[in-house]
Amino acid sequence: MAMTATLAEAGAREQAKRMYDRIAGVPATDAELDAMLAIMDANDDNITDSDADAKAAAELALDSSGFYNVTLKNMVTPWTNEEQTMFADLNDFTATVIGLVRDGDDYRKVLYDDVIYVGASGSLAAYSNGSNQHYVDLEASGADMGDTNVLERRSQSSVTGLQSSATAGVLTTRAAAKAFFVAGTNRAMFRFTLMNFMCRDLEQVQDTTRTPDRIRQDVSRSPGGDSRIFLNRCIGCHAGMDPLAQAFAYYEWSGEEGTEDGQLIYTANQVQAKYHINADNFRYGYSTPNDQWDNYWREGPNSALGWDSGLPGSGSGAKSMGMELAHSDAFAECQVKKVFQTVCLHEPTTSADHSQVSSMVTNFEASNYNMQTVFTDAAVYCRGD
Numbered sequence: 001m002a003m004t005a006t007l008a009e010a011g012a013r014e015q016a017k018r019m020y021d022r023i024a025g026v027p028a029t030d031a032e033l034d035a036m037l038a039i040m041d042a043n044d045d046n047i048t049d050s051d052a053d054a055k056a057a058a059e060l061a062l063d064s065s066g067f068y069n070v071t072l073k074n075m076v077t078p079w080t081n082e083e084q085t086m087f088a089d090l091n092d093f094t095a096t097v098i099g100l101v102r103d104g105d106d107y108r109k110v111l112y113d114d115v116i117y118v119g120a121s122g123s124l125a126a127y128s129n130g131s132n133q134h135y136v137d138l139e140a141s142g143a144d145m146g147d148t149n150v151l152e153r154r155s156q157s158s159v160t161g162l163q164s165s166a167t168a169g170v171l172t173t174r175a176a177a178k179a180f181f182v183a184g185t186n187r188a189m190f191r192f193t194l195m196n197f198m199c200r201d202l203e204q205v206q207d208t209t210r211t212p213d214r215i216r217q218d219v220s221r222s223p224g225g226d227s228r229i230f231l232n233r234c235i236g237c238h239a240g241m242d243p244l245a246q247a248f249a250y251y252e253w254s255g256e257e258g259t260e261d262g263q264l265i266y267t268a269n270q271v272q273a274k275y276h277i278n279a280d281n282f283r284y285g286y287s288t289p290n291d292q293w294d295n296y297w298r299e300g301p302n303s304a305l306g307w308d309s310g311l312p313g314s315g316s317g318a319k320s321m322g323m324e325l326a327h328s329d330a331f332a333e334c335q336v337k338k339v340f341q342t343v344c345l346h347e348p349t350t351s352a353d354h355s356q357v358s359s360m361v362t363n364f365e366a367s368n369y370n371m372q373t374v375f376t377d378a379a380v381y382c383r384g385d
């Protein structure tokens with residue numbers, strides 16, 4: 001009997017180690033492992049559900065600074081630049097995701113709330129609309145962003161001066177603006193939001209059966225002199241994307257591509273010039289008059305993204321469009337898949353993995369979209385491999 005207990009304990013110890021490593025990104029100390037084992041009840045003298053015990057043990061790893069400073073930072077950084085590299089400085093986008101996860105807030109707010117996380121004032125450069133130095137300093141300090149005295153929640157409008165109705169979570173952070181409002185036509189902000197928060201690039205949502213009435217003037221209706229290309233290809237993305245990206249009509253980035261300088265610009269009720277460039281490509285195309293967006297993809301094949309029937313599917317500006325995306329089933333599934341990949345170190349592949357993903361989505365919703373639930377659920381599921 002003693003022998004079995006020892007083996008069970010060894011197995012549990014391995015599992016606890018693995019759960020901690022995967023969540024915190026750094027190894028557990030002996031004291032932390034002992035605390036986890038005490039919860040996991042390795043000797044099994046209390047007959048309880050072992051997954052529930054493992055989950056309670058995994059929650060201890062959420063207190064590690066590694067979870068915030070390493071795991072989350074590395075997971076989120078690629079979402080904040082076009083190159084999708086994780087080798088970039090902490091910024092206001094990354095810090096805001098980290099803060100929302102730490103505070104167990106409704107994670108959907110990431111795309112629409114008037115929220116930003118900043119470092120506590122002290123030796124750091126002050127937050128600036130024109131520079132990322134505040135976050136460079138915060139990262140260099142090595143301070144634990146899991147500590148509410150280190151990373152503090154603020155209303156974004158109070159920090160950046162952007163009017164509250166124009167804030168849309170991370171979409172209106174300096175880092176997102178620098179990466180996705182720079183140059184171009186603001187469609188990049190839509191594309192990268194779709195990739196990073198809905199786990200889909202435009203190739204996967206193409207639908208040539210939508211009405212093309214909101215496609216902007218810059219999209220030729222007969223590329224290379226052939227209107228069939230427009231009908232069979234261009235419409236697939238632009239019919240749905242252009243009326244959604246209209247939500248960003250009042251936003252611009254002041255700086256030049258490839259430079260660090262610049263800040264978010266917002267011109268209430270005034271459409272940015274970039275929405276009217278190359279209007280001669282097709283003069284009868286749609287000329288953007290305001291920031292009214294409509295989701296044409298609520299109908300047709302993209303209804304499968306699971307839009308919230310409690311929302312109208314149209315509105316004005318980035319905030320309501322961010323909510324449209326964040327309240328979809330695809331958003332919840334995407335967060336779960338990203339965490340699964342981060343914690344289990346592989347994509348969900350087997351049928352067991354896929355049913356695990358569904359149950360994690362259910363738990364995510366039931367926890368009012370608390371991302372911590374997703375991390376601990378994933379750690380429990382993968383603790384044996």
Ligand code: HEC
Pocket residue numbers: 184185186187188191202203206218219220223229230233234235236237238
């Ligand atoms: C798979 C989706 C997709 C298809 C199909 C597509 N586009 Fe686009 N298009 C985009 C995206 C995304 C952008 C924004 C690019 C960026 O800024 O990152 C864009 C931007 C543009 C722009 C603005 C210039 C720019 O680079 O920002 C024009 C003009 C354009 N597309 C024309 C066309 C034409 C003409 C066709 C058909 C031949 C077409 N597109 C087909 C997704 C698509």
